[in-house]
Amino acid sequence: MIEQGNLALLTDLYEYTMANGFQHEMEEERGSFDIFFRKLPDNGRFVVLAGIGTAIEELQKFHFDEEDLDYLRGLEIFSDKFLDYLRNFKFACKVSAITEGTPVFPREPVVTVEGPLIQAQLFETLLLNIINHQTLIATKARRIVAAAKGRTVMEFGARRAQGPASAVYGARAAVIGGCTSTSNMLAGQKFGIPVAGTMAHSWIEAFDDELSAFEAWGRIYPNNCSLLVDTYDVLGSGVPNAIKVFDQLSKQGYENFGIRIDSGDITQLSTQAREMLDLAGYNKATITASNALDEEIIQSLMSEGAAIDNFGVGENLITSASSPVLSGVYKLGAVQKADGRWVPKVKVSASIGKLTLPGRKQVYRLYDPRTGSPIADLVTLRSDDIPENIEEMKVLSADPEATKRFQTLKNVTAVTLQKEFLNEKGELQTELPNVFEVQKYSKAKLAELPSAKKRLLYPDEYPVYITESLYDQQQELIENNSL
Numbered sequence: 052m053i054e055q056g057n058l059a060l061l062t063d064l065y066e067y068t069m070a071n072g073f074q075h076e077m078e079e080e081r082g083s084f085d086i087f088f089r090k091l092p093d094n095g096r097f098v099v100l101a102g103i104g105t106a107i108e109e110l111q112k113f114h115f116d117e118e119d120l121d122y123l124r125g126l127e128i129f130s131d132k133f134l135d136y137l138r139n140f141k142f143a144c145k146v147s148a149i150t151e152g153t154p155v156f157p158r159e160p161v162v163t164v165e166g167p168l169i170q171a172q173l174f175e176t177l178l179l180n181i182i183n184h185q186t187l188i189a190t191k192a193r194r195i196v197a198a199a200k201g202r203t204v205m206e207f208g209a210r211r212a213q214g215p216a217s218a219v220y221g222a223r224a225a226v227i228g229g230c231t232s233t234s235n236m237l238a239g240q241k242f243g244i245p246v247a248g249t250m251a252h253s254w255i256e257a258f259d260d261e262l263s264a265f266e267a268w269g270r271i272y273p274n275n276c277s278l279l280v281d282t283y284d285v286l287g288s289g290v291p292n293a294i295k296v297f298d299q300l301s302k303q304g305y306e307n308f309g310i311r312i313d314s315g316d317i318t319q320l321s322t323q324a325r326e327m328l329d330l331a332g333y334n335k336a337t338i339t340a341s342n343a344l345d346e347e348i349i350q351s352l353m354s355e356g357a358a359i360d361n362f363g364v365g366e367n368l369i370t371s372a373s374s375p376v377l378s379g380v381y382k383l384g385a386v387q388k389a390d391g392r393w394v395p396k397v398k399v400s401a402s403i404g405k406l407t408l409p410g411r412k413q414v415y416r417l418y419d420p421r422t423g424s425p426i427a428d429l430v431t432l433r434s435d436d437i438p439e440n441i442e443e444m445k446v447l448s449a450d451p452e453a454t455k456r457f458q459t460l461k462n463v464t465a466v467t468l469q470k471e472f473l474n475e476k477g478e479l480q481t482e483l484p485n486v487f488e489v490q491k492y493s494k495a496k497l498a499e500l501p502s503a504k505k506r507l508l509y510p511d512e513y514p515v516y517i518t519e520s521l522y523d524q525q526q527e528l529i530e531n532n533s534l
């Protein structure tokens with residue numbers, strides 16, 4: 052399923068019924084659609100944007116096989132003309148996005164798809180599926196990695212992920228969020244992520260005794276011998292037996308040793324295990340902890356002084372268990388008529404929080420040139436003239452529910468965030484970096500943010516503004532009842 056390479060039907064029926072309808076009614080018209088987030092997981096103030104590389108690759112592969120067309124025909128709801136269009140499907144959308152790994156904020160367009168309505172509509176569900184999932188997991192990984200304060204975090208979640216694709220793409224996202232390795236071999240193969248791990252309790256149980264199990268492991272993997280010490284009694288037998296095996300191996304010149312603790316009070320067990328290892332001369336032997344860890348437990352372990360070098364994190368990371376939904380949306384911002392005119396569109400719903408930003412838009416990150424820190428993001432109309440150095444500009448909060456909406460920006464530097472990834476022929480305009488390049492970029496962009504915006508508990512809000520012209524356009528559309 053993961054390698055199938057054709058996800059054209061991984062979507063909701065209504066995308067196809069609308070596309071079929073657009074061909075009937077508005078074949079010439081084009082649309083500008085934006086993906087953005089409203090409510091963020093774990094009461095955070097930003098998400099780590101992930102899934103862009105995967106999404107672009109899937110769009111480039113988008114096509115229809117005969118069996119897809121047979122299936123669609125069999126539904127008896129689509130015209131022959133539409134089925135012919137799909138048979139000869141030729142990608143014709145321009146796709147722009149914020150660079151993968153960037154911390155992004157509510158309401159700003161992170162991806163924009165512009166192209167024939169009949170086509171751009173078809174991508175909604177697939178793009179949201181990929182970007183919501185990977186952004187959610189990368190954001191959770193960022194929290195866990197932040198709590199680990201420089202200790203490595205290994206992704207261990209494949210067995211608890213919600214199905215195969217979530218395990219594989221979740222591992223990709225976990226690395227974007229800062230994990231250093233995965234236990235998931237398919238993710239390792241597919242994305243070049245280093246695979247790492249220790250052993251399961253079954254290895255130890257399969258032998259007559261713990262020492263024999265450890266010795267056998269040491270014989271097979273002397274170069275990197277990491278032993279699970281909690282099957283019977285961590286301090287009473289696990290660590291002493293591990294030390295016996297390390298003694299045997301170190302006499303043969305090996306020195307890469309470690310233990311893993313997977314139950315009990317990890318602080319007490321790890322600090323005592325550390326003392327025992329150090330006393331035996333193995334102060335370089337690493338201690339890995341696992342067992343339903345998350346950022347809160349890791350913070351608690353760190354504050355208690357647990358002696359952990361590596362954290363193995365599975366279920367809570369791969370499912371973002373504390374906040375398992377990211378509801379990014381794909382909204383129509385403007386329609387281009389057959390005569391070339393772009394007409395802005397707005398969605399006005401009962402809840403003011405769901406009001407959309409109309410028009411074709413761009414996003415800027417605004418830096419204080421004196422400190423080099425970003426102070427806010429600014430969503431503009433593409434037609435707005437935004438100088439690199441803004442001396443003074445009146446802006447409004449992008450949040451329609453904000454109490455204090457008007458602000459004046461003074462002396463800030465504006466950096467464009469969205470860039471073109473695919474042109475209207477589907478040709479790549481910006482190279483897709485590998486997952487560790489994305490991780491590095493993400494780290495650098497996170498480092499720019501003031502720490503108050505990044506803290507795990509009640510972080511400070513980061514403002515997102517809109518220009519006056521964008522605001523005026525929105526208000527005009529609301530007043531005209533968006534006709």
Ligand SMILES: Nc1ncnc2c1ncn2[C@@H]1O[C@H](COP(=O)(O)OP(=O)(O)OP(=O)(O)O)[C@@H](O)[C@H]1O
Binds near residue numbers: 318348
């Ligand atoms: N010092 C600690 N501070 C906070 N949480 C901890 C600490 N030590 C362990 N934990 C966490 O407490 C939770 C429960 O641990 P416990 O060993 O009782 O797990 P368990 O799953 O019931 O045990 P087992 O894995 O042996 O079945 C786990 O999520 C574990 O990571």
Ligand SMILES: O=P(O)(O)OC[C@H]1O[C@H](OP(=O)(O)OP(=O)(O)O)[C@H](O)[C@@H]1O
Binds near residue numbers: 313341365366367
């Ligand atoms: O707890 P996670 O963060 O998901 O990390 C992965 C878990 O997977 C393994 O457990 P296993 O499947 O053997 O079950 P267990 O809970 O009985 O240890 C391992 O021993 C970890 O505890």
Ligand SMILES: O=C(O)c1cccnc1
Binds near residue numbers: 234341
């Ligand atoms: O290699 C490990 O130690 C491992 C891998 C997956 C899940 N739990 C542990």
